[in-house]
Amino acid sequence: MTIEIQTTTEAAVRRFTPESLRAQIVAILDAWGMRSDSAATTANVMVDTDLSAIDSHGVSMLSMYEKFLVEGRLDLNAEPEVVVDGPAFAVVDGHHGLGHPTGIRSMELAIEKARKSGIGMVVVRNSLHFGALGFYARMASEQGLLSMVTTTTRTPVTSATGGTTPILGTNPIAFSAPRVNGEPLLVDMSTSVVALNKVKAYANKSKTLPEGWVFDRAGEAVTDPAQAYSLLTQLGATISPLGGPTPETGGHKGFGLSLMSQVLSAALSNAAGPLQAGDRDNIGHFFLVINPEAFNPGGQTAENVEHLANAMQQGEDGVKIPGDPEREARRERGENGIPIPDVLFTTISEIAGRASAPMVLAEIV
């Protein structure tokens, strides 16, 4: 029985070289007609995300991007434009291009400003899905800087405390800070108890949801994952905020954090607010970068963060520093290849087929 399950698992997930996955994504984006610099940037972010084992936000997103394209929501030739430019801040318009090139450009700009002015803040409008926030936060900290990144998300799934109408997305927040050894502390979290894609992952595995994650509009818990995911995509259910469905366990705090992410990401840039969906998405992002040398010269800030990380692990087994599991995954998958389940492989093949792009994924055997 055990052997049977293992065999099934082994057959269902094969591993591919990161280089071939990058080439595969570029081939598809290229066939769609995307600008070549944008295609290369997007593929880099997506492959890094799969290397980091954030499988929900990497190549598995291609089918949603194809949907955006078919529905005319995605401008493949968009170039992010800096529409307001100050010494320490900027506003960027993504012009409905895919979010990754816009995110990279905006984070680079925030880094540049932080180097010159001590801090740099860039807000973005008219963007689309840009993958996992942690990628952008890490860009800053790999250069010795601190950063905070927030974004709005497309599907409303959380309601205000005391309400039942889904009005905000999972509105994530990421934060990163360099340590002495150069490997940053990295927090990357939705402000809902789980991300929407986690509900989908439970549905894919037919795994019952824990009580307290999803509620229908009548306030009844939904634990069937397929039903929950279906309701959530039709505004027929909500995911609890971080802290749970009631104030007793802090649900009002999680919703407060979602509000913070919403205001930072959208109110300053005029990205879409709740229930303001137009013909095209208008996702907003927020990037804050802090140059610790301006505040605290001589690398002292990284030493303080190192001390903090060491205190977390002092005398404790099983404590992981946020960011460490993803780094470990990058090492392991960099060596052994990126696992792609057969069902996802088939999806990629179909997308490539429809785009008349070649299949170039190279399996590791």
Add this chain to the structure above:
Amino acid sequence: MTIEIQTTTEAAVRRFTPESLRAQIVAILDAWGMRSDSAATTANVMVDTDLSAIDSHGVSMLSMYEKFLVEGRLDLNAEPEVVVDGPAFAVVDGHHGLGHPTGIRSMELAIEKARKSGIGMVVVRNSLHFGALGFYARMASEQGLLSMVTTTTRTPVTSATGGTTPILGTNPIAFSAPRVNGEPLLVDMSTSVVALNKVKAYANKSKTLPEGWVFDRAGEAVTDPAQAYSLLTQLGATISPLGGPTPETGGHKGFGLSLMSQVLSAALSNAAGPLQAGDRDNIGHFFLVINPEAFNPGGQTAENVEHLANAMQQGEDGVKIPGDPEREARRERGENGIPIPDVLFTTISEIAGRASAPMVLAEIV
């Protein structure tokens, strides 16, 4: 029975004029020998906090401040000093004065910088308890600005996910944004499931704690509130992070937020990190102010926040906008006076007696 309880309650809590409470606090701080400008500032913040019904952080803190004084942790003549000063950022040293004057000076500085440079960020070291974060966040938003405030706290009560050693405080985060009507959206929350003072409040009422709030070092839930509070003050227990004790309900996210608050508040300013207590406290604060007119002229940001607040309440009974309950309390208590339980009145009398300060509290009858 009901009448008996009501009588007890009425007898046990009397109401006093805000003006007399302010005068009472000034009289005590003055008798202690505090600089008069610092005493006036501190009393203003404390009374506003009691007016806002954040009873845990207002005049009830006087006994802790007296303890700081007796233990030689508090410098009554300290003046906050700007030790690093850039166009958009600064570092302030509180020199072990009470946190309120340092907090006010730092927020004023962040506001000034945001007006000139679009954003302003001030970090603080060598501070002490500065009351509720929301007061400072609201200062910015009453002037049409957005703000984020974080602080470290004195008593370690949360452990890293997977650990049992209390290493971080309740490390709160506040966020505020102006609305069109000038009444800001205001989030003010500890990053633990509850604040330490809430456990104390349950102990004062002998009310059993919900399971999942406090755990002893062996990982067993503690629901007796007096035992929990006693253990917590001796590093013998932990409060769960926002999201609860395990990753299934998002506890790793709450701890991640606590890390963010810690790094922003302490790592940039060299305030104390975990387990780095010295003879004196070295609390750190972080103030970020954003001038929306620099990003998005013409008041559009406040309109976007107003839209967000309206969306929260659309078709929903019972939804409160964060910040509204405190504002409603300020109105009600401003009219009817600030309720002070007899036990707290006695404490204030004793503190005044030890300081040879007059009792000037004026009861509303």
